[in-house]
Amino acid sequence: MQVVTAKTAGFCFGVRRAVETCYDQSSKAQGKVYTYGPIIHNEMVVRDLEARGISVIRSKQELEELKEGTVIIRSHGVEKEICDLIGKQGLKMVDATCPFVKKIHKIVREKSEEGFQIVVIGSREHPEVEGICGWSVTPVTVIENEQQASAFVRENDKPLCIVSQTTFNSKKFDKLVEILHLLRYDRDCILNTICNATEERQKEAAELAGKADVMIVIGGKNSSNTQKLFEICKEKCSQTYYIQTLADLDLSLLPSVGYVGITAGASTPYNLIEEVSKQCRK
Ligand code: SF4
The missing domain is CATH 3.40.1010.20 (4-hydroxy-3-methylbut-2-enyl diphosphate reductase, catalytic domain)
Structure with missing residues (x-):
């Protein structure tokens, strides 16, 4: 055989970087260290980090109750609102958001400010997508399947800015963009942000x-x-x-x-x- x-x-580059950040903080941070959500979808790694004193915060409410310590942002990234809240609570933020995801946050922020209608191709429930949506200044449409793409209605005459969840299937992305493209508009900005x-x-x-x-x-x-x-x-x-x-x-x-x-x-x-x-x- x-x-x-x-x-x-x-591990990809972004996950390795986030996990290494945790181990690094476990030995050098002063006071309690938290990750906002499990650092990766792997129970063994999360348990090992817990044994080294790094706890997981599972909700915004839990974050609101913290008065001190360090909060590590995982590679998926978070909404701008969460970064602002960490600052407001007087906590230290260590941002391990993958640079590729950070780049999408920047695109979404800028394009929404320029008046583009933001469309994210991805799974609505995925934390990375929630984080991406949270950087837009206007409401975001999330499209995950052909049915949703076919039912999509453009807001007034706004140009679209289409980005993708980094882990989305590239063939599915092309298919969904093709459907959305039936509503072709010259000023649309289509960015395949699959990593x-x-x-x-x-x-x-x-x-x-x-x-x-x-x-x-x-x-x-x-x-x-x-x-x-x-x-x-x-x-x-x-x-x-x-x-x-x-x-x-x-x-x-x-x-x-x-x-x-x-x-x-x-x-x-x-x-x-x-x-x-x-x-x-x-
Ligand atoms: S974008 Fe996602 S998959 Fe790509 S390197 Fe970063 S964390 Fe890994």
């Missing part, structure tokens, strides 16, 4: 799944980029399994001969990917 791990499996890390991971996963007899996708159950990877792999390889930890790996499902492909979402630590790979080879 051949076991091949995708080169792009695991390369996601595209490359998705592309490599599809290639690997196309060759594999069994495909294993590793990642937290709440990780949207892992869920998307799973969808992509499942299309190419019917025997695709989604696991969160080594304990979820059912070795009886692996072929005795053939090809096993492994990929992992952006929040999956390298050591877990290694453990799964080793276990498959046994």
